[in-house]
Amino acid sequence: MRLISTRNGASASSISEAIRVGLAGDGGLFIPDTFPEGQLSGLSVQTSLKETALALFEPFFKGDQLESVLPELVEETYDFDVPLVNPHPGRPGVFALELFHGPTGAFKDVGARFLLRCLDKLGDPSAPFTVLAATSGDTGGAVGCAAEGRKGVRAVILYAKGRISAFQERQLTCWNAPVTALEVDGDFDACQRMVKAAFAERALSERHNLTSANSINIARLLPQAAYMAWAARQAYEKNGVKPGLIIPTGNLGHGVAAIWARHMGAPWGPIVLATNANRTLADWSISGRYEPRASIATLANAMDVGAPSNFERLNALPDDAARLSVELVEDRAIRARIKADFERSGYVWCPHSATAAEALSRMREFDLHARPWVIAATAHPYKFADVVEPLIGQTLEPSEALAEVLGRPTQSESCGADLDALRHHLNALNETA
Numbered sequence: 001m002r003l004i005s006t007r008n009g010a011s012a013s014s015i016s017e018a019i020r021v022g023l024a025g026d027g028g029l030f031i032p033d034t035f036p037e038g039q040l041s042g043l044s045v046q047t048s049l050k051e052t053a054l055a056l057f058e059p060f061f062k063g064d065q066l067e068s069v070l071p072e073l074v075e076e077t078y079d080f081d082v083p084l085v086n087p088h089p090g091r092p093g094v095f096a097l098e099l100f101h102g103p104t105g106a107f108k109d110v111g112a113r114f115l116l117r118c119l120d121k122l123g124d125p126s127a128p129f130t131v132l133a134a135t136s137g138d139t140g141g142a143v144g145c146a147a148e149g150r151k152g153v154r155a156v157i158l159y160a161k162g163r164i165s166a167f168q169e170r171q172l173t174c175w176n177a178p179v180t181a182l183e184v185d186g187d188f189d190a191c192q193r194m195v196k197a198a199f200a201e202r203a204l205s206e207r208h209n210l211t212s213a214n215s216i217n218i219a220r221l222l223p224q225a226a227y228m229a230w231a232a233r234q235a236y237e238k239n240g241v242k243p244g245l246i247i248p249t250g251n252l253g254h255g256v257a258a259i260w261a262r263h264m265g266a267p268w269g270p271i272v273l274a275t276n277a278n279r280t281l282a283d284w285s286i287s288g289r290y291e292p293r294a295s296i297a298t299l300a301n302a303m304d305v306g307a308p309s310n311f312e313r314l315n316a317l318p319d320d321a322a323r324l325s326v327e328l329v330e331d332r333a334i335r336a337r338i339k340a341d342f343e344r345s346g347y348v349w350c351p352h353s354a355t356a357a358e359a360l361s362r363m364r365e366f367d368l369h370a371r372p373w374v375i376a377a378t379a380h381p382y383k384f385a386d387v388v389e390p391l392i393g394q395t396l397e398p399s400e401a402l403a404e405v406l407g408r409p410t411q412s413e414s415c416g417a418d419l420d421a422l423r424h425h426l427n428a429l430n431e432t433a
């Protein structure tokens with residue numbers, strides 16, 4: 001298998017190279033030239049998540065310098081549970097795939113752990129990769145956590161001073177070396193501009209081996225495809241009917257991962273993308289025209305995306321592989337769904353997962369009963385306690401992993417809102433190293 005660009009102008013010499021550079025040379029995203037169909041069809045309900053991941057990764061990594069360390073990377077990436085639970089005891093055909101039992105309480109842990117471990121193996125400890133991330137959502141914490149203690153890669157995380165919640169700030173600032181959290185005297189857009197400017201300055205970028213950890217990197221997508229493949233098999237074996245899947249969607253990293261898994265043989269039936277009020281995908285599914293928009297702020301803020309960065313990968317698939325539907329869920333419906341499902345069964349969704357639960361509740365009876373349905377539960381509700389607690393009228397307890405985060409000391413450095421200030425911080429890292 002070769003990895004080629006969605007824009008057809010470039011290819012990667014290996015998956016390691018695709019992981020290192022993230023984006024293809026022509027600005028497109030990496031996709032396999034042919035998908036390894038049938039790779040997953042031989043797996044059974046007894047196949048573990050880790051075994052599923054190894055089977056799925058094998059053709060992608062064949063002959064690559066990372067091939068021999070894959071078992072170790074897989075072992076460390078999936079070292080927490082991904083349970084398929086039944087959130088509503090009265091409805092045995094509905095499942096939640098709880099993807100939030102990792103150290104930072106969101107599915108981003110899985111991709112970040114795998115990507116950072118790949119970079120760690122590929123990097124040179126005397127001149128490590130530097131992952132530069134501007135973050136408002138779940139990615140920064142997951143990347144910081146995944147970088148802790150690594151030698152071949154370090155992480156520099158920028159966040160906007162005074163503009164993120166107390167818990168978010170903790171989660172960005174509690175990781176030990178080689179992780180640096182920069183509290184930027186500006187807003188999120190300023191953080192993003194600084195990161196872009198740093199990448200654009202060739203000397204700076206080369207000096208620090210700058211790399212990004214965003215969701216277009218194939219090393220984030222594949223480990224997500226693996227649990228999507230595993231979950232399909234688990235749900236399918238319950239009664240032999242292909243389950244449907246509903247995924248809360250922003251940048252389409254997760255959605256494309258599931259669609260790739262189905263294309264490679266995972267027994268998924270219909271796939272539904274649930275979005276918040278950002279309408280780009282909903283409009284596209286009706287009109288067939290893709291028109292990116294500016295993003296708007298919603299309660300499901302990790303999905304506040306107006307130009308989904310993985311759209312090109314979806315578009316590159318043959319029509320029958322890419323079949324899906326889109327359900328748009330406004331804030332009002334997110335609130336009502338969290339409240340209603342809690343009152344019905346005591347199960348608590350985060351605002352993102354609630355978009356998928358709402359999409360399920362809007363389904364026609366016939367479709368609902370035709371097959372089992374799996375809702376991807378993407379974050380632990382405690383991370384969004386400020387939204388959820390008033391709706392359910394109770395205080396939420398952190399998971400064990402999140403309690404561990406809360407107990408850690410924090411540390412950050414203040415940074416001006418321009419490239420000179422960022423350059424200064426980056427250069428200081430090299431001096432102390």
Ligand SMILES: *Cc1c(COP(=O)(O)O)cnc(C)c1O
Nearest residue numbers: 250251252253254302352378379
């Ligand atoms: C990132 C994120 C999403 C959206 O995932 P994409 O891969 O960007 O579509 C949904 N829910 C949570 C909690 C997230 O952190």
